Amino acid sequence: MSSQDGSKRLKTPRKYSGPARFITLEGGEGTGKSTQSRHLVSALAVLGVEAFATREPGGSPGAEYIRKSILDPERPDLSALSETLLFYAARNDHLDTLIRPSLAKGIWVVCDRFSDSTRAYQGALGLVSDAQLAVMEKLVVGPTVPDLTLVLDLPAKIGIERAHQRRGDGKSDVFERQSLEFHKKLRDAFLGFAKAAPERFAVIDASGDEAIVRQRIWDVVSERLLGGATHG
Secondary structure: OOHHHOOOOOOOOOOOOOOOOEEEEEOOOOOOHHHHHHHHHHHHHHOOOOEEEEEOOOOOHHHHHHHHHHHOOOOOOOOHHHHHHHHHHHHHHHHHHHHHHHHHOOOEEEEEOOHHHHHHHHHHOOOOOHHHHHHHHHHHHOOOOOOEEEEEEOOHHHHHHHHHHHHOOOOOOOOOOOOHHHHHHHHHHHHHHHHHOOOOEEEEEOOOOHHHHHHHHHHHHHHHHOOOOOOO
């Protein structure tokens, strides 16, 4: 059977030896990025690859502190540029204290959102210019560009419904509260990024069973970064 139906027979794993990789998961709300990040780390461990899952905004103590302010639904409205500066402040701490030191030690990093989310939310939809973003990218991210970016793709309406179900009675954050039209444009932005840079991006159909999506992700990671290695 094909890997698409989640029932593919996997071979005995062969151990990986190679450089540490930086993988990011992007996409709209409710696409399963955090869940699939954890699954991917577990699959890598079977091959003897040391890896961990992290997130943005957040991931390091300083960045988590900033995250609370950014996502607080009660916070005052901020301009897109002000939001962007906060995201890059958090990202700078995340990179300096966690991501770069880990990669230098040979540890893979799997990150739920990174700078492509800023390009989408505050750039494509928030009217921060490409020139402004380029300055911040050069200053903060520099050469630490993801080796692979997986865009988990769902129709915006389904993603928002999933996000609300996940929250339950909890308050939606400031971005989940945006209109359906906003989330449709957000999806288009991520798909546009992937189309423009297919060498770094891969679009993953995030519909269907969690295990099926997990296999779709593994197929891409295996082909792009592991030379076709299989896992158990």
